[in-house]
Amino acid sequence: MGVKRRSHLHNKTADEVERIVQTGKVRELKNCIRFHQWLPFDCVRSRLWQIICSIHVKDKATMDSLYWDTVKQIYGTHDLVAKTGPLPTFVEPSFQMSYYLNETGIQVARRVVNIISYSCPDITYAPSLYPITCLLLHYMSEEDCYACVSQMVSSKKTKFITQTKLHFETIWRTSMILCRRHAKSAVSYLAKQAGENNILESIHQQWLNCILKELPFQHLVRVMDCFMFEGRKVMYRVWMAILILFHRHLTSLSPNDPLNKESIVEATLMDFCHNLPCSPEKLLRTAYGVRNFSSSEMDRLFIKTEMYLKSKAAASASMPNNKNVMVPRSRSSDVLPTSQSQVNIQMMSHTLTIRELLTVWSWLPVRITMYQPELLYTTEEHGCSMTTFFNRVEQHEPTILIVKTATEDVFGAYCSSRWAERNSKDSHGGRQGYFGTGETFVFTLVPNEIKYPWVGISATSSSDGPSCVRHAAELFMASDGHMITVGGGKGQAIWIDENIRYGKTDGCLTFNNPPLASTTDFEIRVLEVYGFQNL
Template identity: 40%
Template sequence: MPAMLSAVLEEEADMYEAFPPHVDPTGITILTDSPPGKKAPLKTFEEVQPLLQQSRKRELKLVIRENSWPINSPVRALLWPALCRQHQHGKSMLDGFYWDMVTQVFGTVELPDKPIMLPPFVEATHCLGYHLTRKGRAVADRVVSVLGYACPDITYSPSLYPITAALLHFMPEEECYHCMASLVASKEKMFITQTKLLNEVTWKTVMQIAKKHAKSAAQHLSRLSGAIGPERIYADWQWWILAALPFPHLVRVLDCFFHEGIKVFYRVALAILILFHKHSTNQSSDWYAEATKNGVDHAIDKFCRNMPASPTKLLRTAFSIRALSSQYISRVFIKTEMTLKSKQVITGSRLVRSRSSDNLPTSQSQVNIQMMSHTLTIRELFTLWSWLPVRITMYQPVLLYTTEEHGCSLTTFYVRVEHHEPTLLMIKTCNNEVGIMYTTEEHGCSLTTFYVRVEHHEPTLLMIKTCNNEVGIMYTTEEHGCSLTTFYVRVEHHEPTLLMIKTCNNEVGIMYTTEEHGCSLTTFYVRVEHHEPTLLMIKTYNNEVGIMYTTEEHGYSLTTFYVRVEHHEPTLLMIKTCNNEVGIMYTTEEHGCSLTTFYVRVEHHEPTLLMIKTCNNEVFGAYCSTRWFERNQKDERGNRQAYFGTGETFLFSLYPERAKYPWVGCSNDSKETVAHGSELFMAADSRMITIGGGDGQAIWMDENIRFGKTDRCSTFNNPPLCPSGDFEIRVLEVYGFSGA
C-alpha cells in the first residue's frame, strides 16, 4: 500500500512539473479533449520552432490552433516566450536589465513584505491571480509596477494584469516582463489596449462585428438585455474570457492570442455569444431562466464559468465564423476610434491621466543609453529624463557625438549634429559651480521679482519644498559640497522637488521682440523657428505678463478660452500636441506663391494643417491626414490615383463663422457603406490642389496659389467656406508635426 501511495504521489508531482514554484497547481483541472490515439500526436516545441525561425506565420497559426496541448504541457514554457519575442519592437533588452529596473524602482530585488502599490491604469477588481501563490501575486504586482514606470504612456489597461498573471504560470519573472514589454510595444498587431479610448473602441468593435457575423446571437442578447441595453453587456466582453472562462480554456485561447493578437479575443467573444444563444434560445432552458431572473450579464458570466464546450470546441466555434477577416475587423476598429475621437473633441471630454505617465524613460530608451553612454547610470538617467519636455520622451535617444569617441573637434561636432533637432548636450566639466538666484525667504513671494532675478539665466532649475513644509533650500553645493551622495541623502525622500542650477557662463540672448523686430509673424518664424526649446514671454497693454489659458489648468473649453483671452492683445498661442510640436513648413508670405515650392516643402509631411486667409479676411482650411506625395502613387494599371487620403481629414472655418466639418463616414452609424463620391478626400497635380469632392469641391486652389473656389461637397457635407464661393488668397500657411 505505501508503495502504491508513493507511486500516486510521484505521478501527481510529474503532472504539475510544468508549473513554476510560485504557482499552486492543486486547483488546476487537467482536461483531456479526446482519448489517446484518436488524433495525431501533439507537436513538440522542437517541431514548432522552425516555423517561428522561418517566419512561416500561417503554418504556425494552424499548428497552434490544431494542437490542444494539455494545461500541464511543458511546451508553453518555451512556446509562449518565443511567440511574444516575435512581436518585439526594436533592440532586445540587455541581460539583467529587468533586475536593474527593479532595483531602481524598489531599491532591492527582494520581494517586499508590504503590498506593492499598483499603477492606477489597472483595475483593482480585475487583478486576477488565477492559481498564483501569495508570492506569485507579489511577483505579478512587481512586474506590472515596473511596466508602469517603464511605459509611461499607458493610462488605462485593465487587461494587462490578468495577462501578466497568466504568463507567470509558465515562466519565471524576468521572462514574463520581457514578454509583456514585447506585447505592449508591438507595432504590427494589437494585444493590450493602453488607453480608456481604445478600451471603449474594443467593446464597440465586438458589438458591431457581432451584429453582422453572429446576427442571431446578437439579436437574442439585445432582447434579453431589456432596459439596460446591450451596450452594458458588451462593455464586459473581455472579462467573459479573462475572468469567467475556466483556466484550461483561457490557456488555450492565449496560445492563439500570443501569436495572432486581439482578433483571437474578438472571435472567442463571438463564439461565447453563439454558444450562449444555442443553450438559452429555448424558453424552457435553465440558461434562459437564469437570464430572465438575474439578468443576461450575470447569465453570460455564469455560462462562461460553466462552459459546456471543451477548449477545442470553443476555439473551433471561434475560428469557424466565416468572412470575419482581420482587414474587416481593422476597418471597424478604425472607424469606431475615429468616431469616438470626434465626439471627444466636440464634447471636450478628458481621460484620467495615469500616475505612471510622468515623463519617465521608456525601457527601450534606457537600453539605448546604457549601451552608448559612458557616464549615465540608471538613476542619473531617470533624473535627466524627468527634465526633458514630455513630447521628447516619446522618442528614442541616439548618441550623435561624444569627445571620447569622435575627438575634440568642432567641425566633427557640426558634421554629426547640425541636422538633428532637438538635441540634448551633456557636458561634464572639472569645476561646475552652483549658486542661488532667487529664494522666497530672501527676495519675497513676488513673480515680478522672480522674473527680474531669473529670466536672463539659462538653463535654470528650481528647488521648492512644498506640502507640509516651509519653503527652503535642502541642498546647495556651496553649503553641502559637490557630492551626489550628500544630494541624495538630503533630497531623495522629499516629493515633489524642484532644482535650481546656475552655470558659470551660460548667456541667453533674445531672438525676437515686437519692439525691436516689428509685429510680423514671418519675421518671428525666420528668427525663432530653428531654435528649440524656446521660452515665450508676452506682455499685454495692461502690463500683464504670463499665461492666460492652458488646457491643463483651465480645461478643454473653447468658451473658457475666449473668456480668458479675447480681451488681451496682442497674444501668442503655443500649442503642444500629445507628443509633437507644431511647426510651420510653408507660408506664401515667406516662400512665395508656387505650387512647386509647396510640394518641395510639404509633400513628405504627414499630417498637415492648411490655413487659408482670403483677401476678404475669411479664414478656413483643412486637416490633411495623408502626405501630399501620395498624388504620385499609381494603381494596378499604372495610372495615377485621382484622390487619396483617409477619413481623419476634415475641413474647418474660423472666420466669419467657426465650424468643423468631419468626414460624413464618421457619423454614419448604419450598416450602409459610404458611397465612393463621399470618400474623395485629397487630390493634387502640377496645376491644382483639391480637398473634398463629390458634387463639388470643398477647397480648390490654382497652380499659382492665388485664386480658389469653394463649394459644398459630399465627402464633408459642408457649405461653401466663404460666402462668395470664389476667393483670392492673401496667405496660405501649412503646418506640420515634427516627429509624427
C-alpha cells in the first residue's frame, strides 16, 4: 500500500503538531486534529495523543511519581500482579470494552482505573472512564494514561467524563435537546417512526453506547483525537452526525422494507453504527458541519437540565406518598464545612450563625461543598466602597452575598458567575447587561429560611423542558460599577447602591420570589461576601 502524500492541512507530522502547540495557535491545532486522515495505528498518533495530553497535564513528573507511589501503596509492588482486584462500582458492567487489548493490557487498564478510584473517591458513576482508559493504552504508557485520565476527571474548563448518575442523565437529556435543535429532520423522522416519546428517549439514552461500543475502531479513534482536545462537545456533535447519517440511510431504504419501533430502537440503529457505511472523515465532516452549535449553548442547556432534574427529584421526594423513600445522594453532598472553617466564620461573620451557615451549605451545588468557605469582603472591616467590593470579590466564582438590614432581616444570593463579567462585551461590542447562570438563587435566613431557585428548573411544560424559559426570567446578575443587582423582570430581588448603604428588594420573574426583607427599601447594617478556598 502506497503512502499518501501529506497536504498542508491534513496529515501533519508529530513534530509539526508540536510546533503548533508551542506557538499557541489553537485554531490551527483544532483544524489539524479535526481534518487530518491518519490511519488508526499510524505512528504519529502515539506522539499526537501525548502532545494533546501535555496541554491539559501541567506537572507530568509529579503525576508519574504519584501514580507509582499509589501503586506501591495498594499492591505492594510496581510489578503487574495477576489479580488487580474487582473494578470500582462506578464502572458500568455493560461498558467494559477493551478494544483488542491483550490480557496484560486489560490488567494494566484495570489497575489504572482502580488507582483513579482510589485518588478520586467521589466518583459514583462513570461508564465512559474504563473504555477511554483502554483506548489511551493503545497509544501511551501506563503512567501517561493515568495522568491523562486524571486530568479528564478533574478538568473544570473542558468537560470530559461524567462522574455521577445525575450528570449521566443530564448529558443524554442535553444531547436530546441539542438534537431537536440542530438535527431537526432526523429527530422528527425518528419520532414519527418510533410513535411513542419514551421510545424516542430510549434512542437518546443509547448515545454513548452507539459511539463507544458500536462505532468501528477506525472511526472511534478519530473521534477520540478530537475528544481529547475539545472535550464533551465532540461527543454531542458525533451523536448528531450519527442521527443525521442514520436518517439518510433509513430514507434510502426501499418502501418495501418496513421498519417497526423495536427494530429502530434495538437493532437498526446499533447495526448501522456497527457497520457505519461511511469513512471516519465523512462522519467528522457531518459532525462539524452542524451549524450554530456553540459551547456556551451546550453549557447553558447542561446547567438548566441538571437543575430541572434536581428539582424533579426534590419534588418527588417531598410528595406525601414518598415520604419514606430516601433519595440517593452523592457522597460529596454530605461534605460540610470543617470545624475550623465554622469557627473562623463564627468569629468573623456579622451576619451568619453556624446554623445559618449550614442551612446555606445545604442549598449549594454538590460540587461546591467540596471546598471550604472564606470571607472575602465585609463592610465591618473593608468599608462601604463599591471599588473595594469589586477589588476583593470580582475574580471569585461562585460567591455568596449576604445582607443584614437595620431591621435585622438577613437574606442573600448565591452568585454563580464572577462579578468581573460585568465588564464583558456583548456581540455588538457593548457592555452586556445581565450575566450568570441558572445555578444562581436567592434566599432569606431571618426571619425565615427559604430558598428561591431559578424558575427555569420548573419549566417543564414544553418538549424542550427547561430550555423554554423566556428572556425576562434569565436575568441573574448585573452591575455597572455603581450598583449591583441579582434577579430581574418586573423588579429586582436584590438591588444595592454604590455606597453599600441602601438597597431595595422586590419580587422578580427570575426567581419568582417575594420581597426578601420586611420592607422593600432597606438600610444595610452589614454586607458580606463569601468565596471558596482553592476553587
